[in-house]
Amino acid sequence: MPAKDRPASPPAHQHGQAPCTAVLLCNLGTPDAPTPEAVRRYLAEFLADPRVVEIPRAAWLPILYGAILPLRSRQSAHKYQAIWTPEGSPLKVWTERQAKRLQGWLGEHGHRVRVAYAMRYGTPAIGRELDALADAGASRILVLTAYPQYSGTTTASVIDAVADWTRTRRSIPELRFVNRYHDDRGYVQALAQRIQRHWRENGRPDHLVMSFHGVPERTLHLGDPYHCECRKTARLLAEWLELAPEQYTLSFQSRFGKAKWLEPYTQPTVEALARKGVQRLDVVCPGFVADCLETLEEIGMEVRDAFLANGGKEYRYIPCLNDETEWIAALGNITLQHLAGWETQAAPQAQELAAQKERAMKLGASA
Numbered sequence: 150m151p152a153k154d155r156p157a158s159p160p161a162h163q164h165g166q167a168p169c170t171a172v173l174l175c176n177l178g179t180p181d182a183p184t185p186e187a188v189r190r191y192l193a194e195f196l197a198d199p200r201v202v203e204i205p206r207a208a209w210l211p212i213l214y215g216a217i218l219p220l221r222s223r224q225s226a227h228k229y230q231a232i233w234t235p236e237g238s239p240l241k242v243w244t245e246r247q248a249k250r251l252q253g254w255l256g257e258h259g260h261r262v263r264v265a266y267a268m269r270y271g272t273p274a275i276g277r278e279l280d281a282l283a284d285a286g287a288s289r290i291l292v293l294t295a296y297p298q299y300s301g302t303t304t305a306s307v308i309d310a311v312a313d314w315t316r317t318r319r320s321i322p323e324l325r326f327v328n329r330y331h332d333d334r335g336y337v338q339a340l341a342q343r344i345q346r347h348w349r350e351n352g353r354p355d356h357l358v359m360s361f362h363g364v365p366e367r368t369l370h371l372g373d374p375y376h377c378e379c380r381k382t383a384r385l386l387a388e389w390l391e392l393a394p395e396q397y398t399l400s401f402q403s404r405f406g407k408a409k410w411l412e413p414y415t416q417p418t419v420e421a422l423a424r425k426g427v428q429r430l431d432v433v434c435p436g437f438v439a440d441c442l443e444t445l446e447e448i449g450m451e452v453r454d455a456f457l458a459n460g461g462k463e464y465r466y467i468p469c470l471n472d473e474t475e476w477i478a479a480l481g482n483i484t485l486q487h488l489a490g491w492e493t494q495a496a497p498q499a500q501e502l503a504a505q506k507e508r509a510m511k512l513g514a515s516a
């Protein structure tokens with residue numbers, strides 16, 4: 150094997166080190182800037198992933214480079230400009246905050262775990278973040294995807310990136326993956342609380358649309374569980390909210406290309422609801438745990454305009470879970486379930502010392 154291809158092994162192995170656990174929160178990724186050049190770099194990496202576009206490379210890459218990238222980079226850059234914040238892309242800002250708050254939550258619950266975040270496309274890259282964690286001594290890493298519903302196009306692609314990284318390392322940490330949490334009680338309850346708070350602040354709508362990111366319909370026939378998991382999340386959420394079937398609609402957004410994707414599509418669904426006389430409509434995106442281009446621009450702006458243009462009167466987009474306290478607690482509990490058996494509690498002596506101190510303080514106060 151040529152020296153350049155040999156797996157690296159920094160830092161040198163040390164004897165007798167206690168296992169050290171880390172969590173890597175992985176989301177999709179976003180451009181570094183809302184410019185056509187940065188969007189092109191991002192889309193080129195994203196859309197060349199064979200997990201995302203399942204068309205033979207020889208046929209797809211000429212279309213991607215010849216037709217899609219020149220046009221879409223400019224169009225999408227324009228959309229990113231409409232949602233960009235002073236701190237950067239919302240997807241990155243929220244994901245970074247979620248990682249920080251998850252580390253805080255775990256610490257408050259007595260767990261010493263380092264939490265980092267990474268993006269499947271763009272930066273911070275999964276490989277670089279895994280290098281940083283492993284080089285800092287993490288011997289056990291839990292990869293936590295920001296996708297509640299498993300899809301080959303997203304979850305499996307994160308697993309691919311982690312597998313690619315293992316090929317570059319000599320000493321590989323123990324690895325675990327959280328593949329799904331579409332029916333997790335804490336996740337569904339956090340969604341329900343988010344919506345109920347929105348209703349307390351803004352009043353209840355005539356109808357609620359639950360819009361999930363779409364995928365090609367073909368993936369369902371090939372055995373992808375995504376469709377089924379979206380339906381289960383929607384059903385559980387409706388149960389928590391005590392919604393009758395006629396009070397909500399499940400739909401799929403963000404169709405890409407001309408192939409048939411999962412139906413019903415969000416925008417035509419919303420237009421039809423407006424034409425049927427629904428005046429007040431709320432839309433929530435339960436499959437996205439962080440606000441991003443697809444929620445803020447597509448649902449918050451494009452679909453809103455379509456609803457109003459078809460006779461609707463009031464349209465409200467309900468923001469994602471982002472860094473809501475209930476969601477961070479749910480994420481913490483999901484993390485702990487998957488860390489089972491990996492010792493992460495603060496050292497027993499330290500815990501005993503803290504308990505002794507607390508007892509002494511109580512005695513002092515009651516004396």
Ligand SMILES: C=CC1=C(C)c2cc3[nH]c(cc4nc(cc5[nH]c(cc1n2)c(C)c5CCC(=O)O)C(CCC(=O)O)=C4C)c(C)c3C=C
Nearest residue numbers: 177178179180201225240300302303362364405441442443
């Ligand atoms: C073939 C194309 C695509 C598939 C399949 C797909 C699946 C998929 N995507 C998400 C989550 C997100 N997608 C986002 C943006 C986005 N998605 C596609 C295409 C496919 N997605 C494109 C081309 C883009 C970029 C924007 C654009 O040009 O339209 C985002 C937001 C990123 C951001 O920067 O804010 C998310 C999040 C899921 C969950 C999913 C399958 C289940």
Ligand SMILES: [Fe+2]
Nearest residue numbers: 177362403443
């Ligand atoms: Fe997407």
Ligand SMILES: [Fe+2]
Nearest residue numbers: 403442443447
């Ligand atoms: Fe979109």
